[in-house]
Amino acid sequence: MPEHTTIDHDVIVIGAGGAGLRAAIEAAHSGVSVGLICKSLLGKAHTVMAEGGVAASLANVDNRDNWRVHFADTMRGGQYLNNWRMAELHAKEAPDRVNELESWGAVFDRTSEGKILQRNFGGHKYPRLAHVGDRTGLEMIRTLQDHAIHQGIDVHMEVTVVTLLRDGDRVCGALAYDRERGRFRVFRAGAVVLATGGIGKAFRITSNSWEYTGDGHALAYNAGAELRDMEFVQFHPTGMVWPPSVAGILVTEGVRGEGGILRNSEGQRFMFDDIPDLYKDQTADNEEEGWRYVQGDKNAKRPPELLTRDHVARCIVREIREGRGSPHGGVFLDIAWLKEKLSNAEEHIKRKLPSMYHQFKELANIDITKEPMEVGPTTHYVMGGIRVDGDTQMSTAPGLFAAGECAGGLHGANRLGGNSLSDLIVFGKRAGEHAAIFAKEKGRGAINDAYVTDEIKRALSPFDRPTGGESAHQVQHDLQLMMQKNVGIVRTESEMAHAIDALAQLRERAARCITPGNREYNPGWHTAIDLGNLLTVAEAIARSAIERTESRGAHFREDKPDKDPAWGDRNLIISKGADGAMQIRQEPIPKLPDELGSIIEEMK
DSSP, X not given: OOOEEEEEXXXXXXXXXXXXXXXXXXXXXXXXXXXXXXXXXXXXXGGGGOOSOEEOOOOSSOTTOOHHHHHHHHHHHTTTOSOHHXXXXXXXXXXXXXXXXXXXXXXXXXXXXXXXXXXXXXXXXXXXXXXXXXXXXXXXXXXXXXXXXXXXXXXXXXXXXXXXXXXXXXXXXXXXXXXXXXXXXXXXXXXXXXXXXXXXXXXXXXXXXXXXXXXXXXXXXXXXXXXXXXXOEEEEEEEEOSSGGGTXXXXXXXXXXXXXXXXXXTSOOGGGGOXXXXXXXXXXXXXXXXXXXXXXXXXXXXXGGGSOHHHHHHHXXXXXXXXXXXXXXXXXXXXXXXXXXXXXXXXXXHHHOHHXXXXXXXXXXXXXXXXXXXXXXXXXXXXXXXXXXXXXXXXXXXXXXXXXXXEESSSTTOOOTTHHHHHHHHHHHHHHHHHHHHHHHHOOOOOOHHHXXXXXXXXXXXXXXXXXXXXHHHHHHHHHHHHHHHSSSEEOHHHHHHHHHHHHHHHHHHHTOOOOSOSTTOHHHHHHHHHHHHHHHHHHHHHHHHHOOSOBTTBXXXXXXXXXXXXXXXXEEEEEOTTSOEEEEEEEOOOOOHHHHHHHHHHO
């Protein structure tokens, strides 16, 4: 049997971002042994890139806000394809989780009365995002990490999980290797929590870090769990477009929340030209009212730059396609215009958006207090993910839980800005709590040594193949180009059908990839491991997107540009068939309880 070490915990959490840390903290509070596995170093998780704020109806800036309004906003943004139970719990529990962060040491920006300050964000009716300048995710990670390290949690850094281990249908551990030396480790557990983030590295232009290779989605799928809503990939409307070395790096929605406006090459605020019927009663139709809104006028409607991300991204693409884009293929995002309204505009911008000021100054040699930014859509977030129970966060595979971006359901067809950070702490807590309960009831499962042996051999196979094969880097590059072109912001059946054929060819190429050298310090090998996960999630996205024959939320088909009411009450579910092939089915959305339905009707 290949050499490996075995490590025992009651609960294993895979991923050390906001969801993983919060899950690990809650499981440890429950009195069980917890192991936290992270692909990079502790504190380097992608949560630090979430800048604008965490959505919670604290009502510190506008006392009309409450959980009912937040719930209705989330459901409307998700085009009512959301798991309504998750949307309900999220809206109800987010304020407690934010206040909890503050009690653990998070330092939020303050109102003049000393309360947590909240800012405007796209799709939210009222100012709802608690923030720390434009570095909110970093503050969350700092706070959660500082709290977690005092809970007796064992942290396994720079470790990549290769496969989940099962005892019958039950998930009971994971096979992993350390990225530095390439030594294998078997983690045996009573329950496993996946908190691995998203899939952005399946596309060429993305705001996501190198870690976002769909690991959790693929691990769960291969372990027998179901995925849902994988057609819904969010392209954040504002990523950097110039210079090429920084293309895709996120420009926070907080810029627009603080009054930033979008203009085309003709100087026109084009967002006023296309306001969806669903949002017309909440959106300003003139510049002056939009300005009054961002200044806190409770009687004003929000500017169209704060419409949902999917809509803003498509409007930007339209301007570019019709020849009104910026010189480098984007549009202009202007916060410098505030000097027309505020005498201290430069100081105000630097105080409110310090990271954005330094980011553009250092990476693009642009002073955002004096000139506009060039921005364009960037692959940012996947609404789809592992199908989980709304209350417990357990997947359809017993013993396997999921939270954060790798879990699907909360956001439906489109995620509102700021809901991601509150998602992490609300459902991270629930996943950790219920994983601990499951582990206490069931105990640790038995490890199948023969399966471990086979999986170690599979993981090492790139070293054993004949010379002459490609590098995994090249195959991943070609995958990203293909997905960007064929399953991007604007989709057609012919392009998506081409993508499915191309993915089969890419799988064949991946099976022949070779890795020179040895297991120690070998990024080529790491990429070969990640590649299998990327191919799985890319296929799930493409198959779901071609199946949904309408446009809704973040899924826009140029050949089917309208919503189809027949698709408004169903989700798409992905599972692995007995023959290993990917299967897809439609599933009706459970009926809303009357009390939640009445909230939605009241808030329309």
